[in-house]
Amino acid sequence: MTDLRQTADPTLSPALRVEALESLLLERGLVDSATVETFIRTYETAVGPMNGAKVVAKAWSDPEYRQWLLEDGTAAIASLGFKGPQGEHMVVLENSPTVHNVVVCTLCSCYPWPVLGLPPSWYKDPAYRSRVVKEPRAVLAEWGTELGPDVELRVYDSSSEVRYLVLPERPPGTESMSEEELAALVTRDAMVGVRKVAAP
Numbered sequence: 077m078t079d080l081r082q083t084a085d086p087t088l089s090p091a092l093r094v095e096a097l098e099s100l101l102l103e104r105g106l107v108d109s110a111t112v113e114t115f116i117r118t119y120e121t122a123v124g125p126m127n128g129a130k131v132v133a134k135a136w137s138d139p140e141y142r143q144w145l146l147e148d149g150t151a152a153i154a155s156l157g158f159k160g161p162q163g164e165h166m167v168v169l170e171n172s173p174t175v176h177n178v179v180v181c182t183l184c185s186c187y188p189w190p191v192l193g194l195p196p197s198w199y200k201d202p203a204y205r206s207r208v209v210k211e212p213r214a215v216l217a218e219w220g221t222e223l224g225p226d227v228e229l230r231v232y233d234s235s236s237e238v239r240y241l242v243l244p245e246r247p248p249g250t251e252s253m254s255e256e257e258l259a260a261l262v263t264r265d266a267m268v269g270v271r272k273v274a275a276p
Contacts, residue, residue, distance in 0.1 A: 083132050127192075129261075132244065133259035145243065156243075162187060165237060171232070172245060175227065176227050178208060221271050221272055
């Protein structure tokens, strides 16, 4: 039988702790393996940053969609099939050469699951949640995102009422790329605003 203490052992990697917890839940009949596999498949293939990347790529490629996305993020994102819990009210923030947006949830870890999947551990970390509000330029610099003094930096606080998605700047040299190729460039971190999208 799985020892519950294994799941709390800080020396074990997160993957091993998850495996131990899954084994324990299965042994005790609290979940079944089909349910676990369904959740894993959902978050690997149907929910996650690849959805947000498709939204960004379409906005970069289609000016009308981009305008709709900025005016009504919830409806524009839902039109691509990305909706559900934690995505009921979406606001899209556009980065530009003069404005850079970054997102945080200072109270907990409110996050747009339909387009970004589950929040990464750093997003939930108290250090990120407090520092990005107090010293956002320093935090972004630690991510390798250096902003000039002429760039206005805006910090948005997600909540249970509204979730934010950053529409990053389109990198140069991508004018002839397809939506699929563009989506491959977009990262979760760029859609939170801690990084920019790198040129190909």
